[in-house]
Amino acid sequence: MTFRPGRVAALATMLVAAGLSSACTQIRSRQGYLMDDVLTASVQPGVDNRESVQGTLGRPSFVGQFDQKDWYYVSRDTRQLAFKMPRPIAQTVLHIRFDDAGNVTSVEKTGLEKVASIEPSDDKTPTLGRDRGFFQELFGNIGQVGAAGPAGQTADNPQ
Numbered sequence: 001m002t003f004r005p006g007r008v009a010a011l012a013t014m015l016v017a018a019g020l021s022s023a024c025t026q027i028r029s030r031q032g033y034l035m036d037d038v039l040t041a042s043v044q045p046g047v048d049n050r051e052s053v054q055g056t057l058g059r060p061s062f063v064g065q066f067d068q069k070d071w072y073y074v075s076r077d078t079r080q081l082a083f084k085m086p087r088p089i090a091q092t093v094l095h096i097r098f099d100d101a102g103n104v105t106s107v108e109k110t111g112l113e114k115v116a117s118i119e120p121s122d123d124k125t126p127t128l129g130r131d132r133g134f135f136q137e138l139f140g141n142i143g144q145v146g147a148a149g150p151a152g153q154t155a156d157n158p159q
Contacts, residue, residue, distance in 0.1 A: 027080040033061050033073045035092050040073075043096060043107050050102045060096075071096045088115050 039056055064070030073094040078086040095108040
């Protein structure tokens with residue numbers, strides 16, 4: 001077997017390129033309930049009740065916070081590139097509302113239009129008041145303690 005430096009260099013270059021390109025692949029993720037369109041379409045208002053919905057769809061992702069009349073089934077698909085934050089590419093929320101007797105009154109299916117994108121403004125919190133620097137904060141009270149206030153007011157004579 002003959003040692004050829006050109007082939008070894010080409011092989012090493014290909015291995016390095018493959019390793020670097022694999023670090024930038026997209027990561028796809030699915031979270032929550034796995035929606036089945038046939039099963040979700042089978043839930044009908046006025047026909048189904050809590051037991052039949054739970055038998056058809058299973059337990060909900062979460063129940064309404066203030067009462068037990070709202071059931072939510074949430075499914076979300078995300079995509080992430082390298083070290084960036086994951087972005088939703090598909091989302092389905094199935095909202096089923098029940099009446100006091102436990103019968104289905106409405107079924108609402110929403111998608112990605114309900115996703116809110118919240119961007120922080122900066123790394124500083126806006127506040128009212130003066131914008132003072134470090135040294136002004138540190139040395140700003142020098143000469144202020146015990147000084148005369150308005151109209152001859154002093155610390156000994158508060159008027």
